[in-house]
Amino acid sequence: GNSVTQMEGPVTLSEEAFLTINCTYTATGYPSLFWYVQYPGEGLQLLLKATKADDKGSNKGFEATYRKETTSFHLEKGSVQVSDSAVYFCALSEEYGNKLVFGAGTILRVKS
Amino acid sequence: EAEVAQSPRYKITEKSQAVAFWCDPISGHATLYWYRQILGQGPELLVQFQDESVVDDSQLPKDRFSAERLKGVDSTLKIQPAELGDSAMYLCASSLSSGNYNEQFFGPGTRLTVL
Numbered sequence: 182g183n184s185v186t187q188m189e190g191p192v193t194l195s196e197e198a199f200l201t202i203n204c205t206y207t208a209t210g211y212p213s214l215f216w217y218v219q220y221p222g223e224g225l226q227l228l229l230k231a232t233k234a235d236d237k238g239s240n241k242g243f244e245a246t247y248r249k250e251t252t253s254f255h256l257e258k259g260s261v262q263v264s265d266s267a268v269y270f271c272a273l274s275e276e277y278g279n280k281l282v283f284g285a286g287t288i289l290r291v292k293s
Numbered sequence: 294e295a296e297v298a299q300s301p302r303y304k305i306t307e308k309s310q311a312v313a314f315w316c317d318p319i320s321g322h323a324t325l326y327w328y329r330q331i332l333g334q335g336p337e338l339l340v341q342f343q344d345e346s347v348v349d350d351s352q353l354p355k356d357r358f359s360a361e362r363l364k365g366v367d368s369t370l371k372i373q374p375a376e377l378g379d380s381a382m383y384l385c386a387s388s389l390s391s392g393n394y395n396e397q398f399f400g401p402g403t404r405l406t407v408l
Binding site for chain 2: 185217222223224225226227230270272279280281282283284285286
């Protein structure tokens with residue numbers, strides 16, 4: 182079945198450091214790919230998405246590129262802030278039906 | 294800004310008791326989802342509704358879990374009887390429709406602790 186694997190955390194960075202959170206997927210067909218963020222005490226929020234190969238999703242300084250050849254969707258940010266501390270989930274949406282399949286999540290902690 | 298509402302936010306119960314969670318999706322959203330998020334894991338879909346009809350409940354433990362969306366608006370998820378392994382965050386989400394690329398909007402969740 183479809184699955185998502187993302188790097189284990191926690192990831193601890195200093196403010197203004199470069200962030201990469203790796204995500205790879207296994208899927209049949211042509212899934213859409215997403216990054217969701219969950220701040221403490223809140224629900225999941227969509228951070229960015231890409232719906233086809235080579236698409237780049239971007240939002241709030243975060244970017245991720247849909248790489249079909251490596252089945253990857255790595256999340257990057259050039260300069261993290263303390264306010265970026267949260268749990269980040271990579272997910273795919275199956276080609277039909279809009280069901281989301283999530284990775285286990287990666288905790289990001291940014292120190293000032 | 295419209296939001297998905299869930300209640301209660303926290304629930305503590307003893308095993309073998311019944312519990313119920315409520316979700317009110319964003320107005321006009323035809324598709325409603327219930328996910329379970331065990332600590333340290335990503336959310337897993339339990340049930341998906343299109344209006345009042347169930348379209349996917351393949352991961353719902355039907356011997357103890359039930360879900361309904363009688364008028365195609367708000368929804369209730371019930372567990373009876375609760376077991377220790379049911380301790381988790383229960384998330385509700387909604388989208389305009391079930392077609393692909395439809396963004397799912399999540400509520401704040403109900404954290405269930407079973408003692």
